[in-house]
Amino acid sequence: MSAGRGVLVTGGASGIGRAVAAAFRAAGDRVAIADVNGEAAASAAKELDAFAVAADVADAASVAAGVGRAADELGGIDVLVNNAGIVAGGGPLVDLPLQVFDAVVAVNLRGTFTVTQAVAARMIAAGRGGRIVNISSIGARQPTAGLGHYEATKAAVDALTRTAALELAAHGIRVNGVAPGPVRTPMTAGLISDPAARAAWESRIPDGRIATPDDITPLVVFLASDQAAHITGAVVQVDGGQLLT
Numbered sequence: 001m002s003a004g005r006g007v008l009v010t011g012g013a014s015g016i017g018r019a020v021a022a023a024f025r026a027a028g029d030r031v032a033i034a035d036v037n038g039e040a041a042a043s044a045a046k047e048l049d050a051f052a053v054a055a056d057v058a059d060a061a062s063v064a065a066g067v068g069r070a071a072d073e074l075g076g077i078d079v080l081v082n083n084a085g086i087v088a089g090g091g092p093l094v095d096l097p098l099q100v101f102d103a104v105v106a107v108n109l110r111g112t113f114t115v116t117q118a119v120a121a122r123m124i125a126a127g128r129g130g131r132i133v134n135i136s137s138i139g140a141r142q143p144t145a146g147l148g149h150y151e152a153t154k155a156a157v158d159a160l161t162r163t164a165a166l167e168l169a170a171h172g173i174r175v176n177g178v179a180p181g182p183v184r185t186p187m188t189a190g191l192i193s194d195p196a197a198r199a200a201w202e203s204r205i206p207d208g209r210i211a212t213p214d215d216i217t218p219l220v221v222f223l224a225s226d227q228a229a230h231i232t233g234a235v236v237q238v239d240g241g242q243l244l245t
């Protein structure tokens with residue numbers, strides 16, 4: 001594995017996270033893929049010449065151990081991408097089982113919080129600054145019926161992005177968010193394979209197409225780069241114009 005920065009991508013075994021891991025590898029960075037699916041993380045890491053870390057972001061002990069392992073393998077973490085996320089189900093809030101709500105909060109919000117805590121503490125101790133990019137969703141700002149539980153966690157991630165940016169700026173750590181619209185990944189495969197559901201999603205996107213993970217990765221890499229040196233606390237959408245509607 002080449003030199004470069006140490007990059008930790010949570011949920012990096014699939015979809016957007018995997019594409020993000022590949023983009024940082026292509027830029028010459030060292031990458032650790034942390035995923036609750038240890039087998040998938042190992043296989044992605046093998047293909048990308050990255051490190052695999054089996055870790056569940058919903059479990060604070062697993063986060064502490066996983067971040068420690070990633071930091072050891074990478075020789076320190078310079079960039080964190082908080083990408084692990086789930087939808088876990090859907091439905092009108094009056095019917096939504098609380099287990100679904102709790103599962104989404106545990107991964108998307110609590111997981112982003114605990115991983116940020118663990119990595120930022122190490123970045124501060126190392127004294128060489130850092131970059132954190134949180135993968136949000138335009139759902140944080142534009143509602144879709146049936147997804148309120150998920151969207152609430154992403155709005156909370158946006159709030160956390162701003163507070164973390166404010167608190168960590170003095171340590172040279174920038175914190176930003178990327179908010180995709182719908183993206184073709186295993187998370188959305190069921191929806192996209194149903195022609196009616198797919199047409200309904202596409203009809204909301206001014207440029208008329210659902211994104212691929214490669215539409216999302218350039219902004220993540222940019223926000224983690226020195227070219228974005230004066231950008232912190234921003235959450236930027238990549239949505240083909242959907243937030244304009």
Ligand SMILES: NC(=O)c1ccc[n+]([C@@H]2O[C@H](COP(=O)([O-])OP(=O)(O)OC[C@H]3O[C@@H](n4cnc5c(N)ncnc54)[C@H](O)[C@@H]3O)[C@@H](O)[C@H]2O)c1
Nearest residue numbers: 011014015016035036056057084085137182183185186187
């Ligand atoms: N696909 C979309 O349309 C879309 C749109 C906006 C935002 N997002 C966000 O992008 C991120 C990635 O989504 P995706 O579409 O690539 O999904 P995906 O399901 O393809 O990949 C998610 C990865 O996260 C891992 N993961 C799940 N729970 C975890 C946990 N507790 N600990 C560690 N890893 C865990 C999974 O094993 C999987 O490898 C998520 O935060 C999602 O909310 C996705």
